[in-house]
Amino acid sequence: MVREQEKLRWRSRRGLLELDLLLERFLANHLETMSQEDIKIYDALLKLADKDFLDLVMGEMLPPDKDWETVLGKIRKA
């Protein structure tokens, strides 16, 4: 659903510039083609506090669920 994507786009606006920049690139490359599974994971990531989210992306913290690595990997590579 397109509007679901738009919600994710808005929620990718964060309090930390680091995340804004990484997520902007990630969305440009992946938003339109994300699988349902990845959307779920991304939505969960967006619910995290900014500092925790950034620590996960920078690899300074391990995700609670190994499956999250697929999305985190794409964010890192974006």
Place this chain on the structure above:
Amino acid sequence: MGLSRQKYDVVIVGGGGSGLRAALQLSEAGHHVAVFSKVFPTRSHTVAAQGGISASLGNMQEDHWLWHMYDTIKGSDYLGDQDAIEFMCRKASEVVYELEHYGMPFDRNADGTIYQRPFGGHSQNFGERPVQRACAAADRTGHAMLHTLYQRNVSAHCHFFVEWMVLDLIRDYEGVVVGVVALEMETGDTVVFQAKATVLATGGAGRIFQSSTNAFINTGDGLGMAARAGIPLEDMEFWQFHPTGVAGAGILITEGVRGEGGILLNANGERFMERYAPHMKDLASRDVVSRAMDQEIKEGRGVGPEKDHVLLKLDHLGVEVIQKRLPGIREIAIKFAHVDPVREPIPVVPTCHYQMGGIPTNYYGQVVAPKGDNPAEVVPGLYAIGECACVSVHGANRLGTNSLLDLLVFGKSAGDHVAGWLATNPQHRDLPGDAADQSVARLSRIDKAQSGESVAAVSASMRKVVQHHAGVFRTGPLLEEGVVKISEVVDRVHCTAIQDKSRVFNTARIEALELENMAIVAQATLVSALARQESRGAHARDDFRERDDKNWLKHSLWYLEENRLEYKPVNLQPLTVESFEPKVRVY
């Protein structure tokens, strides 16, 4: 047009540190409070603050609020209002201890007291020697503050409107502010919120610069709302720059990198700081380094295809030093500058960091504007706090860690003052017939426009003009040209068009509205900067290199209507102590 309506005692626009602190004061007193935020409150930009919050607790060495006051006034280059600065510094310990009681996880000393860090500009005994005055929660000070305040607000039954964008203030025929018009992102609905008092806490507008350390949400919406409601913006020429932001990204590279031996190079590979500051070189103060970098770029010795940045070289320090003493820097450089600093230098530029100016207020947070002979007549029903406000405690230059303090002190003080206002103004005033007209017209222009420039293109032009013409180093001709160019941008702002016409989570529409606010702030910045013919604090004019207290010890007030300036005196009279007379600022 029949918009739906809701009523609250108080509307607070902004869920960052300042908005949450004011909300808490009022919610705990039992008032019916609505807090609006574009994003989930704990994702407000306050989350980015790491350095700490200042208070003269004296936990490390002897300290005194009067010394803190002196440091703040000197830091402000004497443009700060001394009544407000005394008020803030005296209240600092109280608001920090309160936050501790609310559960803020401050770093601690072995004896259980709050640990305090050293920070630039904090001194003992009026500049004699450094003192440790910054309280922090590891590198998560802002994050911890937001979470602590948010939780407590939830317990106090404060009502949050999350993912709502407030569009405009509503002023009645007598000029009293009686509420706001707001847009719900999820539905696209526009709703009128009637309030007995309205508090703006919308943060800074750092995104008007091409190179900014601020997150994307910092678009100065509160400043746009105030300006459209006929309220002037104060001291908008004063923006603080940090010398080493990653070029093209803005992410801060800490001063520690130069502390460990990192050096700045121009296109010729020259260590240019040796020319500007022969003794301190790359370790000279923030404003000196920023200006030197800017001059190198302006004179054509910048690096890259656009010759628009310089290089921060640290590979000579070796992998081990970089990994051990500068943790995280390598990862940040790889991720955001796409260079591995172990081998290559990091491209950096002076980067906009903090907005000293804003909506003029007194130390109760009441918005004030000149009327007749009174330079500071209260705008009834309206308050402003935090980075969007100009109290003015930061004057021409903010001291590090004083901003978080400002959020707490003036958030609380505004909360208390609003409570008093509610006691004497227990009824909602009538809404004027045209309450929502302005907002509705703005939305309908955006919705109806079939063709026009993209918001992104106009935003990019605006940022380029501000960066180039009102950057670190300013000259008359450069600013004059900038003033012309920014009015062209302003015209273009009103002719943008968006493709997405949906109502639900329409990010494009929100960005178009944000651009209108940023363009107002950008114009205020350029016009105020051109007029101020002196160098003071963060405002550095090549053609007027000295501070000029005879002519310019005064606050600028810019009005959107007619794009004109007025001035008001600086308050040099503290509340209880002797005035600190302007002196030459040397460190």
